[in-house]
Amino acid sequence: MPDDIRIKPYAGPAGGWGSVRSLFRHALKRDQQPDVLNLLRHQNKPDGFACVSCAWAKPADPHPAEFCENGAKATFHEHMAARANPDFFAQHTVTEMRGWADYDLEAAGRLTSPMRFNPATDRYEPVSWTDAFAEIGRELAAIRAVDPKRTVFYASGRASLETSYMYQLMARLYGNNNLPDSSNMCHESTSVALPESIGVSVGTVRLSDFEETDAIFFFGQNVGSNSPRMLHPLQGASKRGAAIVAFNPLRERGLERFTNPQNPVQMLTGGETQISGQYHQVRAGGDIAAIAGIAKALLEADDKARAAGAATLLDDDFITSHTHGFTEFAGYLRRLDWPALEAESGLTRAALEQAAVTYGSAKAVIGIYGMGLTQHKLGVDTVQMLVNLLLMRGNIGRPGAGICPVRGHSNVQGQRTVGIADNPDLVPLDRLAALYQFQPPREKGLTTVEACEGIIKGTVAAFIGLGGNFLRAVPETQLMEQAWPQMRLTVQIATTLNRSHLFNGKVAYLLPCLGRTEIDEQRTGRQIVTVEDSTSCFHASRGFARPASADLLSEPRIVAEIAKASLPPNPNVPWDGWADDYSLVRDAMAATWPDLFANFNARLGEPGGIEKPLPARERQWHTNTGKANFKLPKALSASFAADVPGALRLITLRSNDQFNTTIYGYRDRFRGIEGTRMVVLLNRDDMARLGVTEGQDVTLETMADDGVERRVAGLRVVPYEIPAGCCAAYYPECNPLIPLWQHAEKSKVPAAKSVPVRLVVAGKS
Secondary structure: OOOOOEEOOOOOOEEHHHHHHHHHHHHHHOOEOOOHHHHHOOEOOOOOEOOOOEOOOOOOOOOOOOOOHHHHHHHHHHOEOOEEOHHHHHHOOHHHHOOOOHHHHHHOOEEOOOEEEEOOOOEEEEOOHHHHHHHHHHHHHHHHHHOHHHEEEEEOOOOOHHHHHHHHHHHHHHOOOOOOEHHHHOOHHHHHHHHHHHOOOOOOOOHHHHHOOOEEEEEOOOHHHHOHHHHHHHHHHHHHOOEEEEEOOOOOHHHOEEEOOOOHHHHHHOOOEEOOOEEEOOOOOOHHHHHHHHHHHHHHHHHHHHHOOOOOOOOHHHHHHHEEOHHHHHHHHHHOOHHHHHHHHOOOHHHHHHHHHHHHOOOOEEEEEOHHHHOOOOHHHHHHHHHHHHHHOOOOOOOOOEEEEOOOEOOHHHHHHOOOOOOHHHOOHHHHHHHHOOOOOOOOOOOHHHHHHHHHHOOOOEEEEEOOOHHHHOOOHHHHHHHHHHOOEEEEEEOEOOHHHHOOOOEEEEEEEOOOOEOOEEOOEEOEEEEEOOOOEEEEEEOOEOOOOOOOEOHHHHHHHHHHHHOOOOOOOOHHHHHHOHHHHHHHHHHHOHHHHOOOHHHOOOOOOEEOOOHHHHOOOOOOOOOEEOOOOOOOOOOHHHHOOOOEEEEEEOOOOEEOOEEOOOEEHHHOEEOOOOEEEEOHHHHHHHOOOOOOEEEEEEOOOOOOOOEEEEEEEEEOOOOOOEEEEEOOOOHHHOOOOOEOOOOOOEOOOOEEEEEEOOOOO
């Protein structure tokens, strides 16, 4: 970690020269392969590769540079010159590397060879692919013979549709639905909430809707760091005069103003585009109250309009023809009192009424949200409350309108589409049974939280990780790291080293795979993979770079070899054929989901991607009532902290210099923090109340009565514009503070956006 810590407010916009300088600084800091700059021109292009970072939409008519700052860093990261090869592992024990920072682990470089952990030497040692697959197969087969439900098949959001299809089939042939994935940690609340409300598990917005919308309402999504390419359609909407209203506890620069790096005039003149016309700093976990306040104000204004004989504000025809439960919802709103709404949201009645006026005057409204809504105790209720607001004026199934959850990792939504799901009801098991002549397991599998519970209890014997940094991403870090070595087998498929690779089962393998930007040459020639973006469009992706090592295998090949080694022979499953020719996997996907993937191979070149059918977009409601449902929330507060008197509500967040658990550097430009990630952002009034000063070192402790001590020490106090009673600190450094049982009801998403904590100062009780 750098010694030079500089904390100074950042005055610039999102994008602009700050973004350009950050990219050059990153490129110079880590030696790159010579072809990396050439790769950027292929990024997110129709005939190029899909970014390995976020899942934002890929336009049919892309910009010359269709990548953002973090997307370029992700490509640089995949093509750093450093190599974590057998010589590297011979020089460093696993115990030593456990003391390294996340950044330094990743900086060791690309993995080059399959490695087996030797507990006697405390080192990873090289092994042949043949021997690795043979032993992994023996271990998995032995566990399967006793109880197949003791193995977990985890998938990060990076793996392609083709790999994911093969992986989910392998798990079900093995005998379980234990397929936790990245969705379980972020947008599972969406996957539970939206089917109940509108009959689909994904958003209804396409990229074209941004050109027709009159207003955009943002909730809990930091576009500037998490999906910067979205700033282009937001800039276009703002310039057209569309109103953009932001609700977020912290003021995030990308939601305030933007200088387009691809606009020469703005870059040369320092011009900026204002993004949000209104910015409301809602209290963490207070979004239900904020949205309810907008809805209540809208209903009260509609009552007055009706009484005066004026035009109504609600879409009566839509509500009557297309919705169920409005009368009950209206009654709920009328019973709410404004002081309670103000107290829980942290916003004034006037601010909420202002937002309601903007909403009520717009013909077409998009509701955008991120994990600021989903990662709470009542994350499902919060998402459904936003749907309720949109339904009041018919803003689903109308051009320029709809619900838009912004997904994180590049194919996390697509993985669910092709069967990476712990819930067997989401998968056409009968069709899989007919295609592959086996009896798929029908019992519900383990979610991420349930997999962690099983690992801690010792009921999980094997963990196969298809990408990701599972152990660093999940809550309950201390207990998880203690329990991890109890497992018999752990297998990690990865491109670079991370902390999850330093805690191993009794038999442990680290298997290096090709990156998405690299040429994937198989027996039938160069391969194409596919991904799904946040707007439910499928895109082809082609690698262009020489692989980091001649010893790397593709993810489909690794999955195929593990399946062949661990499962009984099945002549109906062409593992080798699929690994040789990914178009055959796409044919299998079409046979499994003909309504989604018909003629998929022939359509891969469609500009803007292949649109997945979205019934709710056509006002076809596949719900239990046959209509869109208004749903009542359980409470106004979505937070566990509401039940803990005196607790600060901790928001875990990412910096401008990271993506998920991958740390690119120590410079959070937009928040003005450089040289450290060990900070806690506090409201100045809270600082005075708690008796702490700027720059002081403090400890955060979780306020929970379960007998488990959870604390993170050495956090530097940084005064920040954040609602009173809330604080913020970085993920994953503060994951140790999140109890495993503090998760969203129904969806089991870790409640990482309002963790009840206390601040402790050395020498004070």
